[in-house]
Every structure is written in structure tokens, then in C-alpha cells.
Amino acid sequence: MIPVDLDALASCLASPACLVTQTTSGLIIGMLLFLVAVGLTLIFGVLKVVNFSHGAFYMFGAYFAMTAYQLTGSFALAILSGAVGTAILGLIFERVFMSRVYGRDVLMQLLVCYAFVLIFDDVVRMIWGPEFRSMGMPAAFQVPPLFIAGGVVPPYYLLLIGVALAAAVVLGLGLARSRIGKVIRAAAHNPGMVSALGINTGLIYGGVFALGGMLAGLAGALAAPVRSLTPGMGFSVLIESFIVTVIGGMGSILGALIGALLIGLIRSFGSLGFPLFTEGLMYLFMVIVLVSRPTGLFGKEVA
């Protein structure tokens, strides 16, 4: 049968040190996933397309950051180039290709994205080579880890969680309060009316896509010091952020946050109790949510 190690899980839950370690590792998985998933959910909410190639932006973010870091040695520049590079890429991708398949059937949109998953992976293979690469931890974070209740917490994890949380707050407030946020929400609701009021919806669509790409690129850049880089690295992240958006509800930012944290914790604690079935647990959870609430935990009922 599928190997199950409930003893390991129980003994971890009983020890504060293990609890802290597993929770932090769950949190950083969740936070990275949130950054990818929130872009996905935003693009779906406004453009009504499922960006199947979203994982590629995560991948490009990581590779851009690595190259910038190797060239300049500055970590801040690395993160910045990861985010800005993917934003530009997203804008071009949306204006040149995705904008041609709006309103067509879902199959066509998925296929165009599928084509780009294949193309982008090969482009990365051409430029950076097929082997595993790593960026290395920046010098500023090569310090001994913090100990919280006996659990190990690398300082870089704190930065990662902080940046992701800041992005969540800025995004949430920006969409709810700012003028641009209101225009974006209006365009999601009724693009025809928005464009009749003299607002360039093409620009909004491109902007939202660029924003989504940028968030994924930011996640990739942040992940570059702690993960190994390989062509196709975006794919598993894509599948997981799909699960996140589906669980949280397509189009909901809060849902993406909650979903990402749930998946992160399921992954980190599940790997103790079900070492080989961790991914299976996520899919199982997704099936359960979808069956009981097809629109996800925070999704609105679509007529």
C-alpha cells in the first residue's frame, strides 16, 4: 500500500521545535505559491482566461534574477530585474498573442498557452542550458539561522514571507481603494461599459497581465536562492498554483492567500506523514473542495 508514517507526523506535532520548522517551511512554500497564484487569479478575474503558461514567468523570474546577480552581485537588482523583466515579457505576450484569443473557446486559449509552455522551456534551455543551476544565497543572508522555540528559521525565509505579505497587502488595498484598482474591477465586471467611458481596456488587460507576470517573476526571483533552477521548473509550480486558485476560488485574492497557505502546510506536514503521497494529498484536498463547493472556498457563484 501507499507508505504512511503517522508516528512521524504525531511526534512532530508534539514537539514545538519541529512544529516551528515545519510551519515556516510550509509558510514559505505557501507564500511563493501565493505570489504565483494571485497573478493567475487576477488574470482570470479580469481577462477571463486561464493562463496556462504562468509557470514560465516564475521560471523566467528566477533565471533573470540569477543572471543579474551574477553580473552585478547586487541582490536587490536581481529581485528587481526578475520582476521587471517578467512584467515586460507579460505585456508583450498578452498584446501579441493572448489578445487574439479572447472570447474564443477555452480550448484555443489553453492551446496557445500550452504552445508557449513548450516554447519558453526550450528558450530557457537554449540560453541557460539544460542542467540544474543555482544562484546561491546572497552574502547578506549568509548568517546563522534564528532559533524560535528550538525550531530552525533561516533569516532569508523571514524576508521572503515579509515581501509576499507586503505584496498581498499592497495588492488587496490597491484593488479595493485606488482609482486604478477601481477601473480594473470595473473592467472585470463590464469591459464594454468601461471602454465606452473612454478608458483603454486593451491597456488595462495588458497591464493586468504584466502585473500577474511580474508577481510570478518576483516569486521566481525570491525562490532563486533557495531552489535549484531548471527548464520546466515552472510547471510543478503552475500545477500547484492552479490547485491554490481552484481551492481559493478563481478571481479571489483572499482565496489565493488562504489556499496557498493551506497547500503550503499540507505539503510540509504531509511530507512527514505521507512521504510519497504528498502531492496526492493536495489533489485529494482539491477534489474534496471542488466537489463540495465547485467555485472554491471564496469564489463567487457564476451564473
Add this chain to the structure above:
Amino acid sequence: MTELQAGQGAQPLKVPRIDARPQRYRDVLIALVAFVLLALLPFIFGSKQLLDFVIRCAAYGLFATSLNLLVGYTGLISFGHGMFFGLGAYGFGLMMQKTGVAIPVAFVATLAMTFVVAIVIGAICVRLKEIYFAFVTLAFQMLIHSTILSWQSLTGGDQGLRGGIPRPPFLGIDLSNHLHLYITSCALLVIGLFLMRQIAQSPFGYTLRMIRDNATRASFIGIDVWRAKLVIFVLAALFAATGGMIMALFVSGAYPEFAYWTISGEGIFINMLGGVTTFLGPMVGTVLLLILNDTVTRLTEYHGIVLGVVILFFAIGLRKGLMDFVVEWFAQRRGEGRG
């Protein structure tokens, strides 16, 4: 003129009774001719590569055509149809390895198992709409894939079912003989396509088209939409499993990739490539994709780029599958000839 008056002069609509038999005879004839041609192939070209190619076409063709029953005929975009392909391959392989029953028994038993699994999964999935249906089928696909990966003692995990699938002869057919395997695959392909064609042309097949075009209306005139969708989901799963079994026999094993989501993605792509409006579109798509894959892999290591550009050409440039394009082109030409 009120609506009542407008209706007065009208004749009651005569419903032409279509006799389905001539068409069925024609299908039988086409199937027989196709089978004879395929069976003669090894005696004309002795190339093993060509026969291998046809066997792979049979496996993927059955899978892709069955997916078209869902995507093209019923409008159910399944992103997890590949799970039944993998289930067929693994079910059949395990049955042969562990129990040592005769091949036809394992064949039927695998279909029975697929039937049960498809009913359970289908009953959960088909009540969801469009993109959610796609997601939940994808989730089930990945659930089955993870189960295969993690249940190492039974499935061999990421190594796949190794050690070969025993192929004891039955009824004078010896599937370890390449020619026998070839003929059997062709027979399964032709029978499978014939049966699916009959399903597509039956009144039930037209019910499915109606559900695709307007599910609300279909349910208003008394069709149990949920049940019809479930029936076609299960039927399509059986044909996909048959494709998986051919694949397992061909490679003498089963690998987790058979149950990975990319198989479903390829199936969708094949349908797109060939076109979903004609019955044989997916078959054409299968042949195209396999040729494309084989040549591109031989020519360049970056076959993702080439494949991607081809997909873009069909999705953005042509905006339809090859068979759709050909059929429309002929229809246009005929129209011009008359006019």
C-alpha cells in the same frame, strides 16, 4: 398579424424518417476495407518501423477519438482523460503479471475495472461546468498519477511496471510475435473506431450534440443531461483504456507517464490538430502528431519550440483543425461550382 394567425397556414412539420441502416452498412464496409488494407501493409512494406508506427497510432488514435466523443460531441473539455489510458495500461499489465490469466480475460477484466472507476469519477465530475470540469478531471488524473508513483510495492513507482508483460498465446494468436501484435492492434483500432462511430451517429450521439449546443434546452425537453454525460464519460473511458492496453502490450510494460496529465494535453492537442467537427479528425491528428514528434525529435533537440510554433499556427493562424479546414474548403469549392 398575431402569432396565432401566423401559425394558421403552416403545414405540420414533416419529420423525415432516416433509415440508419444504409449508413451502417457503409460504415461496416469502410471498416472492413480499412482493416484489410492495414493487414496487407506488412506484406507490402516489411519495415518494422512502419508497423510500430501504426501500432502507436492505434493506441493514441483510440484514445484521441474517445476524447473527441467528450470534447467535440458533448462539449465536455476533459483535461484528465489520460487517466483512463494509464489505468488501462497499468490494469492490464498488472493483471497479466500477477495473475497469469489469458489475455482476453485480462482485457475484459481491465475494461470492467475501468468501467467501475469511470462511473465513480464521472458521477463526481460531470455535474461541474466547463472550466471546473476541466480542473476536477485534471485533479483526478494527478491523483491517480501520484497514487501510481507512491504505491511502489504494486506499481514499481517511478520505474514503472518492469520485467515485461507476459503474453501467453491464445486462440492461435501469439502477441509476442510482432506481426500478430500488429494485426491485433489494427483489429482493435478498427473495431473501436466502428463502435465509436455508431455511438456518434446514434440518437444518443445526437442527444450529446444537443447537450453541447444547449444543455438547458435539452433538459427542458426531458433529457437527463447528467446521465447522458455520465454514460458518454464512461464509454469514452473504456475506449481510452483499450488504447492504454495496446500501448502496454506494445512497450511490454507501463510507465507513470501514461497516467500523467501530458497525455491528456496531447490528446486535446491531437483533437485540435485534426479537428473536432469530423469523426476521423482525431485520427488524422494522431498520425500528424506522431509524424511531427518523430521527425522533429530526430532533427533537433529543441522540439518544444517547433511543436509550439505548429500549435500556434493552428490555434491562431488556421483557427481550426486540419480536417475542419479540408471539409470547409471542399464545401466552399462545391458551392462555387454550383453557383
